[in-house]
Amino acid sequence: MTKVAIVYHSGYGHTAALAEAVAAGVKRAGGTPNLLRIENAAQDFGPFLDAVSASDAVIFGAPTYMGDVSVGLRAFFEASSKIWFTQGWKDKLAAGFTVGASFGGNKDHTLMSMIVLSMQHGMIWSGPGVPNAQINRNTDAGGAHPNRIGSALGVVTQADNAAPDVTPPAGDKEFGSLLGERIAKLAAKLKA
Amino acid sequence: MTKVAIVYHSGYGHTAALAEAVAAGVKRAGGTPNLLRIENAAQDFGPFLDAVSASDAVIFGAPTYMGDVSVGLRAFFEASSKIWFTQGWKDKLAAGFTVGASFGGNKDHTLMSMIVLSMQHGMIWSGPGVPNAQINRNTDAGGAHPNRIGSALGVVTQADNAAPDVTPPAGDKEFGSLLGERIAKLAAKLKA
Amino acid sequence: MTKVAIVYHSGYGHTAALAEAVAAGVKRAGGTPNLLRIENAAQDFGPFLDAVSASDAVIFGAPTYMGDVSVGLRAFFEASSKIWFTQGWKDKLAAGFTVGASFGGNKDHTLMSMIVLSMQHGMIWSGPGVPNAQINRNTDAGGAHPNRIGSALGVVTQADNAAPDVTPPAGDKEFGSLLGERIAKLAAKLKA
Amino acid sequence: MTKVAIVYHSGYGHTAALAEAVAAGVKRAGGTPNLLRIENAAQDFGPFLDAVSASDAVIFGAPTYMGDVSVGLRAFFEASSKIWFTQGWKDKLAAGFTVGASFGGNKDHTLMSMIVLSMQHGMIWSGPGVPNAQINRNTDAGGAHPNRIGSALGVVTQADNAAPDVTPPAGDKEFGSLLGERIAKLAAKLKA
Numbered sequence: 113m114t115k116v117a118i119v120y121h122s123g124y125g126h127t128a129a130l131a132e133a134v135a136a137g138v139k140r141a142g143g144t145p146n147l148l149r150i151e152n153a154a155q156d157f158g159p160f161l162d163a164v165s166a167s168d169a170v171i172f173g174a175p176t177y178m179g180d181v182s183v184g185l186r187a188f189f190e191a192s193s194k195i196w197f198t199q200g201w202k203d204k205l206a207a208g209f210t211v212g213a214s215f216g217g218n219k220d221h222t223l224m225s226m227i228v229l230s231m232q233h234g235m236i237w238s239g240p241g242v243p244n245a246q247i248n249r250n251t252d253a254g255g256a257h258p259n260r261i262g263s264a265l266g267v268v269t270q271a272d273n274a275a276p277d278v279t280p281p282a283g284d285k286e287f288g289s290l291l292g293e294r295i296a297k298l299a300a301k302l303k304a
Numbered sequence: 305m306t307k308v309a310i311v312y313h314s315g316y317g318h319t320a321a322l323a324e325a326v327a328a329g330v331k332r333a334g335g336t337p338n339l340l341r342i343e344n345a346a347q348d349f350g351p352f353l354d355a356v357s358a359s360d361a362v363i364f365g366a367p368t369y370m371g372d373v374s375v376g377l378r379a380f381f382e383a384s385s386k387i388w389f390t391q392g393w394k395d396k397l398a399a400g401f402t403v404g405a406s407f408g409g410n411k412d413h414t415l416m417s418m419i420v421l422s423m424q425h426g427m428i429w430s431g432p433g434v435p436n437a438q439i440n441r442n443t444d445a446g447g448a449h450p451n452r453i454g455s456a457l458g459v460v461t462q463a464d465n466a467a468p469d470v471t472p473p474a475g476d477k478e479f480g481s482l483l484g485e486r487i488a489k490l491a492a493k494l495k496a
Numbered sequence: 497m498t499k500v501a502i503v504y505h506s507g508y509g510h511t512a513a514l515a516e517a518v519a520a521g522v523k524r525a526g527g528t529p530n531l532l533r534i535e536n537a538a539q540d541f542g543p544f545l546d547a548v549s550a551s552d553a554v555i556f557g558a559p560t561y562m563g564d565v566s567v568g569l570r571a572f573f574e575a576s577s578k579i580w581f582t583q584g585w586k587d588k589l590a591a592g593f594t595v596g597a598s599f600g601g602n603k604d605h606t607l608m609s610m611i612v613l614s615m616q617h618g619m620i621w622s623g624p625g626v627p628n629a630q631i632n633r634n635t636d637a638g639g640a641h642p643n644r645i646g647s648a649l650g651v652v653t654q655a656d657n658a659a660p661d662v663t664p665p666a667g668d669k670e671f672g673s674l675l676g677e678r679i680a681k682l683a684a685k686l687k688a
Numbered sequence: 689m690t691k692v693a694i695v696y697h698s699g700y701g702h703t704a705a706l707a708e709a710v711a712a713g714v715k716r717a718g719g720t721p722n723l724l725r726i727e728n729a730a731q732d733f734g735p736f737l738d739a740v741s742a743s744d745a746v747i748f749g750a751p752t753y754m755g756d757v758s759v760g761l762r763a764f765f766e767a768s769s770k771i772w773f774t775q776g777w778k779d780k781l782a783a784g785f786t787v788g789a790s791f792g793g794n795k796d797h798t799l800m801s802m803i804v805l806s807m808q809h810g811m812i813w814s815g816p817g818v819p820n821a822q823i824n825r826n827t828d829a830g831g832a833h834p835n836r837i838g839s840a841l842g843v844v845t846q847a848d849n850a851a852p853d854v855t856p857p858a859g860d861k862e863f864g865s866l867l868g869e870r871i872a873k874l875a876a877k878l879k880a
Contacts, residue, residue, distance in 0.1 A: 115334035125601035129369070132585050138372045153423065153537050153538075153567060153571070154537075154538065166464075176617055177574050177577065178573050178574055178576060178577055178580065178613055178614055179456065179609075179612035179615075179616050180570070180573070180609055180612060180613070181563075181570075182574065183537060183567060183570050183571045184575050185535070186564070187567045189562050189564070190561050190562055190567050192562060193561065193562055194626065196562065199817070199819055203817070203874075205320045212454075213454075213853040214436045214453065214454025215407040215408070215452075215453045215454055216407070216408075216412070216436075216453045216455045216456075216460060217436070217456075217458070217618065218412060218455045218456060218612045218615075220408070220410060220413065221412065221608065221609070221612045224605065224608070224800065225563075225564055225605070225609070226842070227803065227813075227841075228562075228564060228602045228605045228840070229562055229563055229564070231602075231815040231840040231841045232562055232563050232602065232840045233565075233814065234817035234818075234819075234840075236812055236813065236814045236874065237803075237812065237813045237814075238780075238812045238813075239810065241774055241775070241778055241779070241810035242407070242810075243810075244406045244409070246877075257590045260407075261405055261408045262404075262405075262406025262408035262409045263408045264371065264408075264409075264410060264804070264807040264808045264810075265410070265778055265803075265804070265807050268408060268532075298779075298812065298878075300879055301646075301877065301878055301880070302874075302878065304877070304880060310646075344603055345729050345759060345763070347728075369769065370766055370768060370769055370772065370804075370805055370808055371801075371804035371805055371807075371808050372756075372762070372765070372801055372804060372805070373762075374766065375729060375759060375762050375763045375766050378756070378757075378759050378762045379729070379759045381754050382753050382754055382758065382759050383754070384753055384754060385753065385766065387666045388754065389600070391625070391627055393627070394625055395682075397620075410804045410808065411575065413800065413801070413804045416608065416797065416800070417755075417756055417797070417801070419649075419772075420623075420648070420754075420755035420756060420794045420797045421754055421755055421756070422796075423623040423648040423649045423755075424648045424754055424794065424851075426623065426625035426626075426627075426648075426753050427612075428589075428620055428622045428682065429620065429622075430620045430621075433583070433586055433587070433618035433620065435583055435618075441686065456612070456615040456616045456618075457612070457615050473635040476565075477830050481854050489585075490620065490686075493685065493688070494682075494686065495688055496684070496688060546833045558714075563840065596840025597820070597839075598820045598837065599791040599792070599837045599838055600791070600792075600795075600820075600837045600838035600839045600840075600844060601820070601838075601840075602796060602840060602841070604792070604794060604796045604797065605796065628789070628790045628792075628793070643791065645791045645792045646788075646789075646790025646791055646792035646793045647792045648755065648792075648793075648794060649794070652792060679716075683714070
């Protein structure tokens, strides 16, 4: 059984909704997701570090605040230094997703921060591998297409100022599921 | 008179249209724009290097191809190493803009490449300083708002598969003009 | 009088030693430094935000932990969103410095995070503008040269596993002072 | 047989020396390296694109010029857009190496450019997975240790102003070999 840890922080529930979509994708590929929600920067990260250690892959999630990962996820990253010393996560597969209010907002920098952390650990990074929707700016107003924004480093989604059950739109959530599916499949190959 | 060099490469004319808009903004602020269009990577960049040396500020422009500046602009950057040796552009103001088919497409990486080049030269970097449009995904289908994408490092615009006179939309072009205006004003301050 | 806020977090005192060097450089240029040391991620950042608002320029400092700014500085960045809403720091000058155990360690990513934050605020970014030491790898074993590592985005320094009074070496501290000097001078020009 | 394409540009032979070391590492792991040296930005990249298509993994190499990949490699990246349209390289493993005159020089940005390109193609990125040498700044003057600089995104090496047979030093070349070895092994797993 391929185990995929999903470590995420969510401020208003939109990232959590994405995390659920990612988990659904992991299941779709026959994997077992482990949703690990960071509550605050000061919590004891020991159990989460152990859970990642026991997994075949890890998917990081955070809202983009001021152009980078939220403090909650950053605190987890910093706490992972104790694993780094022994390179305990080496060769695991890693990926990431983020949510923000705009299409841009430096969300690629958020994903870069996740990539840097993953490379520090000697992990292997995969993006979603979903081509741009190749749609014009005004032909997906409903947000039905996965990767409507055109993201390659990870899953970039956009949420309006509304409740997590209506935003990000269905296409963004499916984009998250496609990432979960891909990571579960690739992790299965790597552990074989 | 504040002189602003605009060094850009354009593949299909969309970046050129943006460059015109940036130049219009420079004029709006009482500055003198110098439009320098790169034709190909093998051209003699000597005159362009001299033109930047004679300017108070420089604004770089390129389409984003495969997630970074086009080869045309990269070739100019590489040729600027002869200026780098004497730090001849030190303390100039620098900024940038880019165009791509999607909202994302790693256009922030394109701008990061421009920032890195500018820092190598000891120049000072300014973004557009235009807040996000704070609009929901489907409320600007006509593209009337500047910074509809939510870009901070420089001017990020999006062009449909159509002629440069209709795309990028008017809001994107105004975004370019706002950058030109800002850079001309800041450069005037710095040279005072 | 040009006022320069220096907002930094220091884990073991090495970043604090650099901050002192940066402050000395600000003074050297006739400016007034304001050293603001972040104690922990949960502190009330209100007074620090006010201090930056009252300054002409801000210089950020943090150790690089796991390839990015420490949680302490990240928490300050996140707290600055309340200023972002009104773009209260627009047009201020910004710069940064970092310390790490190795020459690399993704310290450029740390500086990129500072640049992204600064651009979100509509601030203007300046690197140190100090050319590489142009020295071979084994000709500066004593660490006497500023910019021995070859950093352009900001001040990158390296500390051995020893006390802050002996490491980072003198050249790295002078590199910090040169940044402070430059920022104070440029900020004076911009406020004129 | 696991096939690993090594696509690189070399200005003065130092990157070529590294490419040879990477190829030696691929062989050490039982793989077959294919050294593809870019001569200039205007060459016909068709055969190189085909060679990558026929390989299980690709390792990119370039000197860092003005803080990014050299124009030669950038031209190859741009030419790869024809593969991008059909996502023909999806799921291949990718990695990279670079050489520069200083320890820094924004070489991480060079590697970021390679990562961005790889993610655009839906490839999977692996760093060298070699922990920092954890050595003080003046204890490896001879350059015997792999990863003396502390690089995680890819292989970062440094060359003095001397011939490629003496610089980069032996430790840097072994660092390149370790990358080749790792990529050949991981690619074998992924193709299984």
